[in-house]
Every structure is written in structure tokens, then in C-alpha cells.
Amino acid sequence: MAWSFRAVATLAVMLLAPVALAQDRVAQTNAVQAPAAATAPQEFSSAQTHEIENIVKNYLVQHPEVLQEVMEALDKRQKEADAEKARTTIKDNKATIFNSSHQVVLGNPQGNVTMVEFFDYNCAFCKRALPDMLDLIKTDPDLKFVLKEFPVLGPGSLEAAHVAVAARMQDSSGKKYMEFHQKLLGARGPADKVRALAVAKDVGFDMARLEKDMNSDEVKTSIEENMKLADVLGVNGTPSYVVGNEVVVGAVGVDELRAKIKNERKQ
Numbered sequence: 001m002a003w004s005f006r007a008v009a010t011l012a013v014m015l016l017a018p019v020a021l022a023q024d025r026v027a028q029t030n031a032v033q034a035p036a037a038a039t040a041p042q043e044f045s046s047a048q049t050h051e052i053e054n055i056v057k058n059y060l061v062q063h064p065e066v067l068q069e070v071m072e073a074l075d076k077r078q079k080e081a082d083a084e085k086a087r088t089t090i091k092d093n094k095a096t097i098f099n100s101s102h103q104v105v106l107g108n109p110q111g112n113v114t115m116v117e118f119f120d121y122n123c124a125f126c127k128r129a130l131p132d133m134l135d136l137i138k139t140d141p142d143l144k145f146v147l148k149e150f151p152v153l154g155p156g157s158l159e160a161a162h163v164a165v166a167a168r169m170q171d172s173s174g175k176k177y178m179e180f181h182q183k184l185l186g187a188r189g190p191a192d193k194v195r196a197l198a199v200a201k202d203v204g205f206d207m208a209r210l211e212k213d214m215n216s217d218e219v220k221t222s223i224e225e226n227m228k229l230a231d232v233l234g235v236n237g238t239p240s241y242v243v244g245n246e247v248v249v250g251a252v253g254v255d256e257l258r259a260k261i262k263n264e265r266k267q
Contacts, residue, residue, distance in 0.1 A: 086233065090242060093229060096225065097233075097242055100225060102165075102221055103148055103222070103226075106146075107140070108143060110144070111142045111143045111145075113143055113244075114146060116146040118238055119239050120149075120152055121161070121164070121184055122191050125238065126185060126238050130186060132253065132254040134182075149161040150227070159192045159196065160192060160196040162223070163200055164196065165213075165222045167210065169218060169219075170209060170210065176205065180199055183199045197211075235249070237249060241260075244263070
């Protein structure tokens, strides 16, 4: 297991907590026995502290599985805290996440479950996850699938996102956008303005209007909204999904995504 500095520091605090607790108990006992003299907390001597630390160390050496148990408990606690934070954040931003006017809607717009994907056209994992989205839309007639451009992989990604939003502005049905999206995300090589415009032309968009719309307030607003949402949700990588009151990070596969949808329908 690879431990981060934060994890090791937290572990150290947890393991030394008994020492602090013992010190506190000594201070309380001294306060009861001699209240007049207990003007400051009493501490162990250097020798006593050293002895306690050796006891803890020797115990851990003899029972190293305790470290694994502590880290698992810490990881579980952190995941629970993250999940609770996500639930609150999604509730507070529900309208913007699921029903913004600045987003692409695929599948069934009136579906009984909505899945949102934050993606980047230069993300290799997003390319890998593209068939998952297509499979879900094809096999689930009651799924509303929302795409949100989240261009975090450099200037080329931002340029491609500008073209994509402008393409969405021309296609309220989402059909031509879907073709554009598949061709650009599924293509080899880096995505940028030149590549995105070439794909848009191939799909049949009005190029004069597209190049004009690329610099519109709508494009700027759409991307800024997505970036702010990702920030409050704690999303810092792609692909990331939101379904129900849960954030799902990474290309987890169609089976897990389908399970999340199924679970949401049970709520």
C-alpha cells in the first residue's frame, strides 16, 4: 500500500493518541488530589514518554496487521465523509448539475434517471469510456445522459470545448452533436481547434455560424459553469460522473455505471 504524507501523519496522530490521553488522565488525577497546585496540565517526564512510545512501537512491530486495520478504517471514514459532502453539494446545486440550459442532453430528456459526465476531448480514459455511454443510451430508454465539457488537459482541450459548445448551440436535438462528439473523442491524436473544426465540417455544421458562436457569451458561460461545478463537487479528473446523490470518479466500466443507475431507481 502506498501511503501519502497526509495518511502517515494522520496515522501517527492516531497511534500517539493514547499517550496524549494518558497525559490528560494524569493531569486530571493530579487536579483532584491537589486542586490548589494544579494551575497547569501535568506532563509525563521525558523518560516516561520514551517508555510509552517504545511500548506502542514494540506492539506494532509484533502486530503489524494493526497498521493495515487502522489505514482501512481511516480510508473508510474518509470515503464516508467525502460521500456526505458530495450529497450535500449535489443537493445544493441540483438544478445546475442536472437541468442547466448550458449542457448537452442525450438519451431520453424526460428519463427517470439522469447521469452526468464531465469529460475532456484529450482524455484517454474518456475515449475508453465512450462505448459505455453509447451502450447505456442504447439499452436504457429511460436514461437522460448529460455531457459537460471539462477541458482540463491543456489549451487544445479548451479550444475543442469551445467548438463543441458552439456545435451544441446549432443542434437542439443533440443528434448532430452526438456524431460530432463520437468522431472527435474517438479520433486518434490530440484534439484542438483545427481538429474540432474539421470534424464539425465533416458532420455538416454551419461553419460560418460555428466560428462566430465560438466566441460568444454562451460558450464562455457554459465552460465557466462546468468548471465551477466541478470545483464544488471536488471533481479534478475525467471522466467523472454524477448520478443521484453520488459522484463517481474514473472510467469505472459500463457494469458499475449501470449498477449506479439501477440503485438510483430504487430510491
